[in-house]
Amino acid sequence: MKVTRRLAALGxxxxxxxxxxxxxxxxxxxxxxxxxxxxxxxFLARSFAQRLGEELKKTVLVENRAGAGGLIGSDYVAxxxxxxxxxxxxxxxxxxxxxxxxxxxxxxxxxDFAPIALLAVSPFVVVVNPQVPARTLSELxxxxxxxxxxxxxxxxxxxxxPHLAGELFNTLTxxxxxxVPYKGSAPMVTDLVGGQIQVxxxxxxxAQIKAGKLRALALTGPTRMPHLxxxxxxAEAGMPGYEALGWFGLYAPKATPAADLNxxxxxxxxxxxxxxxxxxxxxxxxxPRVIMRADFNTFLLADQAKWAKVVKDAGVQPE
Numbered sequence: 001m002k003v004t005r006r007l008a009a010l011g012x013x014x015x016x017x018x019x020x021x022x023x024x025x026x027x028x029x030x031x032x033x034x035x036x037x038x039x040x041x042x043f044l045a046r047s048f049a050q051r052l053g054e055e056l057k058k059t060v061l062v063e064n065r066a067g068a069g070g071l072i073g074s075d076y077v078a079x080x081x082x083x084x085x086x087x088x089x090x091x092x093x094x095x096x097x098x099x100x101x102x103x104x105x106x107x108x109x110x111x112d113f114a115p116i117a118l119l120a121v122s123p124f125v126v127v128v129n130p131q132v133p134a135r136t137l138s139e140l141x142x143x144x145x146x147x148x149x150x151x152x153x154x155x156x157x158x159x160x161x162p163h164l165a166g167e168l169f170n171t172l173t174x175x176x177x178x179x180v181p182y183k184g185s186a187p188m189v190t191d192l193v194g195g196q197i198q199v200x201x202x203x204x205x206x207a208q209i210k211a212g213k214l215r216a217l218a219l220t221g222p223t224r225m226p227h228l229x230x231x232x233x234x235a236e237a238g239m240p241g242y243e244a245l246g247w248f249g250l251y252a253p254k255a256t257p258a259a260d261l262n263x264x265x266x267x268x269x270x271x272x273x274x275x276x277x278x279x280x281x282x283x284x285x286x287x288p289r290v291i292m293r294a295d296f297n298t299f300l301l302a303d304q305a306k307w308a309k310v311v312k313d314a315g316v317q318p319e
Contacts, residue, residue, distance in 0.1 A: 025083070033064050036066045069093060074088055080253050087116070114261055120272065121246065125205065127199070132198050151175075164311065
């Protein structure tokens with residue numbers, strides 16, 4: 001009888017540990033990408049999901065829920081069951097910029113999500129048509145000021161990070177480049193190569209740069225990129241205060257248990273700090289940068305404040 005009671009007591013004592021370990025169950029994890037398949041965000045998601053699944057010893061499935069600039073997929077995760085099984089690969093567009101460029105948000109980027117970890121960042125490239133007689137940022141500013149209102153810059157759409165990267169450039173330099181929005185990066189790059197616009201802020205035109213169809217002046221980040229080793233950082237190009245980064249972070253619904261969030265955060269850090277992951281993502285202009293849980297939220301709040309000011313200074317009207 002005493003042995004039976006002791007075993008029962010031992011079982012009860014171990015129960016919380018078992019429940020914590022099994023809190024995510026044996027069902028697959030779904031990583032929602034709020035953009036179409038095939039882009040840089042999707043590539044990051046699929047590369048990350050494969051290794052995250054191996055680290056968690058669980059299946060991690062990537063699910064694309066695109067639309068409304070990332071709002072549809074983000075809202076889906078915000079309203080999902082908080083069981084650690086539905087995650088979002090959020091971006092600065094969905095969490096830092098959207099509140100200031102949309103009049104009605106279906107979710108609150110801070111109140112409706114539990115931050116797990118910042119995973120990576122991606123600077124943009126300041127590119128010009130080869131016919132533009134500027135080879136540095138300072139030469140571009142001088143040229144634009146000599147032609148007030150004439151020079152244009154394209155972006156993947158109003159309110160996107162590339163658009164605001166251009167507006168921040170205008171604010172810091174007084175260049176006065178006129179914005180021309182496109183529906184995505186591809187048509188913008190096509191017109192830039194064709195000379196319909198003169199300047200672009202983009203991270204998808206690596207092939208055109210290497211082929212000589214576009215000229216890269218600088219990155220919008222503080223360090224050089226391995227896939228464009230000859231392109232200077234913004235600091236090296238004479239603008240140390242100019243930083244416009246796309247970023248990618250892992251989120252869960254707000255009430256997700258802390259044990260699940262911690263487990264996911266630790267696994268994410270292991271995956272993103274692997275040298276092989278950095279090499280794989282480098283070809284897409286993505287740099288691993290891990291910031292964990294509460295610090296990630298602090299990072300988000302600072303980024304929101306930065307872009308709110310840029311939107312206000314540029315006079316971007318919410319849609």
